[in-house]
Amino acid sequence: MYDITLIVNGVPREARVPARRLLSDCLRHDLGLTGTHVGCEHGVCGACTVLLDGEPVRSCLTFAVTVDGREITTVEGLATGGRLSPVQRAFAECHGLQCGFCTPGFLCTTTAFLRENPAPTDEEVLEGISGNLCRCTGYQNIAKSVHRAAELLAEEPS
Known part of the structure; x- marks a missing residue:
């Protein structure tokens, strides 16, 4: 198990994850951010796309431990101040x-x-x-x- 810290939607979040935990699973199951959807689980459909340091990535193909300390924006983080983007x-x-x-x-x-x-x-x-x-x-x-x-x-x- 690995302790990681992700800056998710501007907030530092900590999780303890196995080495092979996918970022999509970490976001959904460990951090409770269920806006990121998992469709094909092969990186083809794009439903799991999040922004990693501002760039789109397939969270179903990214291991959570590889993004320790990085900034993640999920669909929940696109709105600001209670106002839709x-x-x-x-x-x-x-x-x-x-x-x-x-x-x-x-x-x-x-x-x-x-x-x-x-x-x-x-x-x-x-x-x-x-x-x-x-x-x-x-x-x-x-x-x-x-x-x-x-x-x-x-x-x-x-």
């Missing part, structure tokens, strides 16, 4: 979700994507979300949500 607001406004299972991964992926590309083209949006799978939608509203999130982010004061 622009990405979360855009997905709700544009109906970019249906059952919601894939949504946490899309929200984390989109947050990082728009930080790097604040005004993406249609093709760039499709490429940006291509690592996340949704079984319910045809992706049209997800793509609209990404564009709307870009608009909302551009409207925010710097």
Whole structure:
């Protein structure tokens, strides 16, 4: 067993985990943050995507002990001050979700994507979300949500 400290959504959190505990399991079972969903458990679907030091990673492929001391942002940490993030607001406004299972991964992926590309083209949006799978939608509203999130982010004061 290993004692680790993760900065999760801005808060230091400690856990005692076996060497092979996946970050997704640590977040869900050890820390009680169930917003991160586990779909395929092979890193293909993207449902488990979280931000590691601001970059999207598949938490189902990452051992918790390898991220000791690092900053993790989960879907629970995207909202600040009780207010949904622009990405979360855009997905709700544009109906970019249906059952919601894939949504946490899309929200984390989109947050990082728009930080790097604040005004993406249609093709760039499709490429940006291509690592996340949704079984319910045809992706049209997800793509609209990404564009709307870009608009909302551009409207925010710097």
